Structure formats: structure tokens, C-alpha cells
Amino acid sequence: MVAFSTLILLVVATSFAAIIISEVTRTANDDLAQSAYDSALAGVEDAKLAFYSYQKCLEQGATLEETPNGDETLTCGEIVYYMNNPDCDMVANILGRYGNNPSGSGEVMIEESVGSGNNMSQAYTCVKIEKELSDYRTTLSSANQMKAVKVKFADVSANDISSVRVSWFTNQDKMTSDLKYSNFNVGNQSGNVVFGSLNDENGASVPPTISLAMIQTGPDFALDDFEKTVGDQTNRGMVYLVPANEDDLNEMSGQSEDYELVGYDGIDVEGFKKSNDKTARNLPYVVGCNPESAADFVCSVEIALPKPIGEERNNDTFVFVVGLPYGTPSTDVSLEFMCADGAKCGAQTITNDDGSEQVDYTGVATLDGVQISIDSTGRANDMYRRVEARLEGSTGSSLSLMGPLELLGTGGSGGGESLLEKNLSVTSEYGL
Numbered sequence: 001m002v003a004f005s006t007l008i009l010l011v012v013a014t015s016f017a018a019i020i021i022s023e024v025t026r027t028a029n030d031d032l033a034q035s036a037y038d039s040a041l042a043g044v045e046d047a048k049l050a051f052y053s054y055q056k057c058l059e060q061g062a063t064l065e066e067t068p069n070g071d072e073t074l075t076c077g078e079i080v081y082y083m084n085n086p087d088c089d090m091v092a093n094i095l096g097r098y099g100n101n102p103s104g105s106g107e108v109m110i111e112e113s114v115g116s117g118n119n120m121s122q123a124y125t126c127v128k129i130e131k132e133l134s135d136y137r138t139t140l141s142s143a144n145q146m147k148a149v150k151v152k153f154a155d156v157s158a159n160d161i162s163s164v165r166v167s168w169f170t171n172q173d174k175m176t177s178d179l180k181y182s183n184f185n186v187g188n189q190s191g192n193v194v195f196g197s198l199n200d201e202n203g204a205s206v207p208p209t210i211s212l213a214m215i216q217t218g219p220d221f222a223l224d225d226f227e228k229t230v231g232d233q234t235n236r237g238m239v240y241l242v243p244a245n246e247d248d249l250n251e252m253s254g255q256s257e258d259y260e261l262v263g264y265d266g267i268d269v270e271g272f273k274k275s276n277d278k279t280a281r282n283l284p285y286v287v288g289c290n291p292e293s294a295a296d297f298v299c300s301v302e303i304a305l306p307k308p309i310g311e312e313r314n315n316d317t318f319v320f321v322v323g324l325p326y327g328t329p330s331t332d333v334s335l336e337f338m339c340a341d342g343a344k345c346g347a348q349t350i351t352n353d354d355g356s357e358q359v360d361y362t363g364v365a366t367l368d369g370v371q372i373s374i375d376s377t378g379r380a381n382d383m384y385r386r387v388e389a390r391l392e393g394s395t396g397s398s399l400s401l402m403g404p405l406e407l408l409g410t411g412g413s414g415g416g417e418s419l420l421e422k423n424l425s426v427t428s429e430y431g432l
Contacts, residue, residue: 029383032380032381032383033380033383033385035122035380035383036122036378036379036380036383036384036385037378037385037387038110038122038378038380039110039122039123039124039378039379039380039385040124040376040377040378040385040386040387041376041378041387042110042124042378043091043108043124043126043127043374043376043377043378043387044127044374044376044387044389046091046092046095046097046108046124046127047091047127047129047374047376047389048374048391049095050090050091050094050095050129051083051129051372051391053079053094053095054079054080054083054094057076057079057080058080060076062076062077062079062080063080064077064080065077065080065081065084065085066078066080066081067081068081068082068093074093074094074096079094082094083129083131086128086129086130087128088125088126088127088128090127090128090129091108091127091129092108092127107123107124107125107126107379108123108124109121109122109123110122110123110124110378121379121380121381122378122379122380123378123379124376124377124378124379125377125378125379125384126375126376126377127374127375127376127377128374128375128376129372129373129374130372130373130375131368131369131372131373132154132366132367132368132369133366133367133370133371133373134336134346134362134364134366134367135334135335135336135364135367136149136151136334136335136336136367136370136371137332137333137334137335137371137390138322138332138333138390139330139331139332139333140210140322140323140324140330140331140332140333141324141327141328141330141331142324142327142328142330145323145324145325145327146321146322146323146324147321147322147323147333148319148320148321149319149320149321149322149335149370150316150317150318150319150370151318151319151320151335151337151367151370152315152318152367152368152369152370153315153337153345153365153366153367153368154365154366154367154368155344155345155346155347155365155366156339156343156344156345156365157313157315158216158313158314158315158318159312159313159315160339160340160343160345160365161305161313161318161337161338161339161340161365162304162305162338162339162340162341162343163266163302163303163304163305163337163338164212164214164302164303164305164320164335164336164337164338165300165301165302165303165334165335165336165337165338166210166212166241166300166301166303166322166333166334166335167295167296167297167299167300167301167333167334167336168207168208168210168297168298168299168300168331168332168333168334169206169207169208169243169289169297169298169299169331169332170296170297170298170331170332206329207243207289207298207299207331208243208324208326208328208329208331209240209241209242209243209284209324209325209326210240210241210322210323210324210325210331210333211238211239211240211241211322211323211324211325212238212239212241212303212320212321212322212323213236213237213238213320213321213322213323214236214237214238214272214305214319214320214321215235215236215317215318215319215320215321216235216236216305216308216313216314216317216318216319217235217308217309217310217313217314217317218235218308218309218310218311218312218313218314219310219312219314220310221235221308221309221310221314221317225309226276227276228276228309229273229274229276229277230309232269232273232306232307233306233307233308233309233310233311234272234273234276234306234308234309235276235308235309236272236276237271237272237273237274237275237276237306238272238275239267239271239272239275239284239285239303240284240285240325241284241285241287241299241301242284242285242286242287243286243287243289243298243299244286244287244288244289245288245289245290245291246288246290249261249263249286249288260283260284260285260286261286262285262286262287262288262301263286263287263288264288264290266301266302266303266304267285267301267302267303267304268304269304269305269306271285271303271304272303272304272305272306273306285301287299287300287301296334297332297334302338320335322335336364337364337365337367338363338364338365339363339364339365344361345361345362345363345364345365345366346361346362346363346364346365346366347359347360347361347366348360348361348362370392371390371391371392372390372391372392373388373389373390374387374388374389374390374391375387375388376388376389
């Protein structure tokens with residue numbers, strides 16, 4: 001009896017000890033993971049400061065690169081060099097952060113703490129800043145339902161762009177959501193209602209409906225140009241994109257009077273053009289979304305762009321506005337700009353099997369300074385976390401409320417006396 005009781009107590013004690021050790025190990029790993037994540041975020045914050053220094057140098061007229069000479073005090077030319085030759089140490093070099101790392105290991109120490117037998121050494125090991133990107137990304141939510149961006153390209157002019165590919169709802173969103181695809185009223189027979197209601201018992205659909213507006217001009221324009229279409233040319237347009245899965249697409253195929261069925265194809269130039277035509281019947285476009293897609297986004301469609309009135313597109317007045325009409329659910333959105341046939345854009349160097357190099361073109365234009373990508377890796381002891389952040393680039397790419405009025409008020413020239421008398425006020429349609 002004594003031996004049997006002792007054996008039972010030993011098994012119970014061993015089980016408790018195993019559980020306690022497991023929980024302690026998991027807690028320590030969670031603490032390390034969070035600390036590594038904090039270190040990566042510290043790298044992001046330092047990258048913001050480094051890019052701010054770069055922007056200040058540009059404002060002072062610095063354009064030429066200077067090869068760093070090893071002095072502690074950097075010149076603007078040296079900062080420009082580091083920004084145009086990104087590597088893991090660029091942020092630390094610009095900010096002079098290596099002074100707190102006597103080991104010279106190439107990482108920047110954030111914090112080193114010792115307590116209760118838990119030694120933790122925090123640092124960010126690699127932070128890169130990229131200002132030339134292949135797409136523009138943003139997150140739309142009830143608090144941020146609309147985003148306007150003025151696009152600028154590094155390798156081509158705005159006139160070389162023939163279409164825009166809009167993608168939304170990432171696979172990460174898909175993992176945490178129920179794909180209901182209920183925003184479109186498939187069973188509607190009245191011919192009047194083509195959008196779902198937030199008051200529906202199923203709630204807002206997933207993925208969400210989004211809108212995309214385009215604003216463009218030729219080298220010269222008048223205000224009334226925004227209200228008309230001339231042949232295949234127009235200065236503005238807007239399309240609404242409603243998601244649907246394959247089953248819904250099959251059911252909708254016989255009910256195409258109240259919507260434009262796109263499926264997995266693209267939208268031709270009539271999409272933006274007819275939305276500015278008061279005599280045309282403008283309908284939402286139903287876009288096919290694939291829940292099993294291995295791509296970054298579940299929903300994607302390419303939309304052809306009309307030429308502006310005057311044929312030649314102005315590089316300084318090429319604007320897109322992406323919106324979330326229902327305000328829910330939140331979604332990530334990507335905009336990619338495709339080149340016309342014959343335009344070489346998206347250059348990348350490919351190394352062949354024999355070691356030779358050749359330049360290939362992706363067909364996707366490279367955005368210049370519209371957004372900044374920060375890739376930061378943080379460490380805590382031997383635990384690593386990696387963070388990627390997108391920041392808005394220069395103030396010229398993000399439009400304020402007054403931006404369009406200021407642009408039009410100066411005749412599109414950006415200077416001189418205003419041609420538009422601005423007397424604005426804000427009112428509320430609800431009683432206070």
C-alpha cells in the first residue's frame with residue numbers, strides 16, 4: 001500500500017512539474033517574442049528619424065551622393081548615399097547608433113536587462129528603407145474610409161500607364177473572417193436594389209465592397225472638363241467593386257440587368273469613362289474572389305484607364321481615391337499601375353545560369369516616394385521578429401481636404417494668385 005501510494009504521488013508530482021516547466025518555458029518564449037517585436041518596432045521608429053533627416057537634406061537642395069569618409073558627422077551627400085544604397089546598416093549609419101554597441105557586431109543595442117535569472121539582450125539587427133515600390137498599400141476601416149493618393153513614377157511617365165490593378169482582402173483577413181459574400185443581393189427580383197444592407201441579418205459582407213475613383217488632367221484644363229466626356233477621354237470616373245465567389249457568379253450569370261458581371265476578367269476602359277456620362281446607366285461591377293487563392297489578396301481586378309481630355313496625361317495631377325462605402329469590415333487594399341504595350345517599366349536584373357545578367361521588365365510601374373517601406377528585424381537573446389511598415393512618402397503624395405481646391409485655385413500651376421474664391425464652412429444636417 002505504501003509503495004503503491006508513493007508511486008501514485010510520484011506520478012502526480014511529476015505531471016505537475018512537467019506542466020509548470022512547460023508553462024514557464026512558454027511564458028519565457030512569449031516574453032522573448034514580445035521583446036524581439038519591440039526591438040523591431042524600435043528599428044521602425046529609428047527609420048522614421050533617418051528618413052526625416054533625408055527629407056531635410058532634400059529640402060536643402062542635396063541631390064548628389066557622397067561616398068562616406070568615416071567621419072562621425074555625416075554630410076547631406078552621405079545621407080543621400082545611404083538612402084540610395086540601402087543595406088541592413090543604413091539607418092544606424094545615418095543616425096550614428098553604433099556608439100552604444102562596443103562589440104561592433106553590426107546591430108544596434110536597444111536595451112539590456114538582467115533580473116531574476118532572465119538575461120535579455122535586445123537589439124535591431126537589420127533595418128532597410130525602400131522608397132521605390134511596386135504597389136501602394138493602405139488599410140480602410142470605419143475610422144479611415146477613404147484614402148487619396150497622388151501617384152508618381154520612377155521609371156515611366158503617367159502617360160505610359162494603361163491600367164490599374166486593385167486588390168483587397170488579404171489572406172490574413174480571410175483566416176479571421178467568415179467569407180459570407182452576402183453584400184450583393186443575388187436573389188433580388190425587383191431590379192431596384194443592387195447593394196446589400198447593413199441592416200441585413202447576416203451583417204456586412206466579407207470581403208467588403210470597395211470603390212475606386214480616378215482624377216486626371218491634361219497639361220491644360222478647365223473646371224468644366226471634369227463634368228464631361230469627349231470621345232474616349234475623360235478627366236474623372238468612379239467604379240464600385242462588389243465581391244462574389246464562384247457559386248454566386250454562376251447564379252448571377254442569368255441576372256445581369258442590374259450589375260456588370262466581371263468575374264475573374266478585367267474591366268475595360270468604359271468602366272471609368274461611362275461613370276462620368278450622365279446619359280449612361282452606371283452599375284456596380286461584380287468581381288470574382290477566390291477564397292483558396294495563394295496570392296496576397298483574395299479579390300483582384302485590373303481596370304483599364306481612359307486618356308484625359310487633351311490626350312496627354314499630366315504627371316502632377318494623377319490621383320486615385322480608394323474607399324470603403326459601407327465602412328466595414330476593415331480591409332487592406334493594394335494599387336498597382338500597369339504600363340501600356342511597348343513601355344518598359346518595372347526593371348529588374350536577372351542572373352542567368354551562366355552568371356551573366358540581363359534586365360527584364362515586369363510591366364508594373366515603380367512608384368517613386370509615394371510610400372516608404374521599412375523592413376525591420378529585432379532580436380531578444382536568440383529570438384527574432386520581423387516587421388514591415390508602410391509610411392506615406394512626401395507631403396506631395398498625400399492630399400489634404402484643401403488640396404484639390406488649392407490645386408484648382410491656382411489653375412493647376414501650383415503658384416500665383418488664386419483663381420478660385422474659397423469661402424468654406426462646415427455644417428451638420430442633424431440637430432445638436
